[in-house]
Amino acid sequence: RKEVEQDPGPFNVPEGATVAFNCTYSNSASQSFFWYRQDCRKEPKLLMSVYSSGNEDGRFTAQLNRASQYISLLIRDSKLSDSATYLCVVLDSNYQLIWGAGTKLIIKP
Amino acid sequence: EPEVTQTPSHQVTQMGQEVILRCVPISNHLYFYWYRQILGQKVEFLVSFYNNEISEKSEIFDDQFSVERPDGSNFTLKIRSTKLEDSAMYFCASSEELGAKDEQFFGPGTRLTVL
Numbered sequence: 499r500k501e502v503e504q505d506p507g508p509f510n511v512p513e514g515a516t517v518a519f520n521c522t523y524s525n526s527a528s529q530s531f532f533w534y535r536q537d538c539r540k541e542p543k544l545l546m547s548v549y550s551s552g553n554e555d556g557r558f559t560a561q562l563n564r565a566s567q568y569i570s571l572l573i574r575d576s577k578l579s580d581s582a583t584y585l586c587v588v589l590d591s592n593y594q595l596i597w598g599a600g601t602k603l604i605i606k607p
Numbered sequence: 608e609p610e611v612t613q614t615p616s617h618q619v620t621q622m623g624q625e626v627i628l629r630c631v632p633i634s635n636h637l638y639f640y641w642y643r644q645i646l647g648q649k650v651e652f653l654v655s656f657y658n659n660e661i662s663e664k665s666e667i668f669d670d671q672f673s674v675e676r677p678d679g680s681n682f683t684l685k686i687r688s689t690k691l692e693d694s695a696m697y698f699c700a701s702s703e704e705l706g707a708k709d710e711q712f713f714g715p716g717t718r719l720t721v722l
Contacts (some may be wrong), residue, residue: 541698541713571618585650592663595642595711597650 501525502598504586510604515576519601521586522568528596530589531562533571535582536600541586545571573603581605609633611714613699619720620689628684630699639682640700640711641674643667649696650698656682689721 501524511517522533532547539544546553548560548569559572586598612631620626631694632639641653656674673685682701686693696718700711 539696541716543713544710593655594652594663594665595650597653599649 502586502588504584504598504601506599506601507600508604510606511576513576513578513605516572516574517576517603518570518572519584519586520567520568520570521598521601523586523588523596524567525588525596526564526567527591528588529591529593531560531569532587532589532595533558533560533569534585534587537582538583542587545567545584551597558596575599576603576605578605578607599603611701611712613697613714613717613718617718617720619722622691622721623688626686626689626719628686628697628699628719630682630684630714632682632699632701633712634680636701636703636712638662638702638704638711639655639674639676640702641684642698642700642713642718643693644670644698645695650652650697653684686719689719691721694719694721 504521512531534542535545536542546555546560548562550562552561557574561570569580583600583602585600588596590596614629639656642650644650652665654664654670654674671687674684696716698716699714702709702711
């Protein structure tokens with residue numbers, strides 16, 4: 499069964515703090531990995547792709563561990579505008595995006 | 608900035624009725640997708656479409672569903688006889704290529720409510 503698992507949260511975090519999410523996937527043949535952000539009742543938007551070597555985009559750092567089949571997202575210096583649901587997404591061998599249920603993040607002033 | 612558009616933003620229908628959800632993908636994109644998201648649940652892949660035919664479809668995409676690209680710009684999802692459990696957000700997406708690193712751009716979604 500193809501699955502992507504995430505802690506649903508919510509994570510309640512004070513503004514300026516660092517927060518990390520993890521995600522595990524079951525299909526070892528998965529090709530590519532992404533973090534999407536979804537605001538309430540809006541469409542998902544790509545936050546960043548996740549590369550084997552790890553990658554950083556400003557305050558966001560993504561890591562991939564293929565051996566353990568997990569992906570992480572680190573947000574530093576969190577802002578109020580970071581409040582959203584973060585979706586872990588995996589591209590399988592049929593080029594289908596398999597979605598996690600998301601982790602809800604609430605940044606408090 | 609080019610974007611994917613979808614109409615209508617909200618569709619209310621009676622159970623058993625047919626609905627057509629419309630999408631205009633980004634103009635130079637070649638791959639098109641439909642996803643659905645039941646309220647509070649995961650985004651689920653329905654179907655991908657390329658070169659005027661279905662590339663992949665999920666087990667959700669049964670005989671009640673069909674997709675079409677009737678002209679050079681629109682991409683539609685038809686549900687022939689809607690059921691209560693079809694109530695969801697339906698997102699259309701498009702991408703330039705089919706591949707690991709190519710971003711899928713999502714439309715704002717159509718909220719389908721089946722009564």
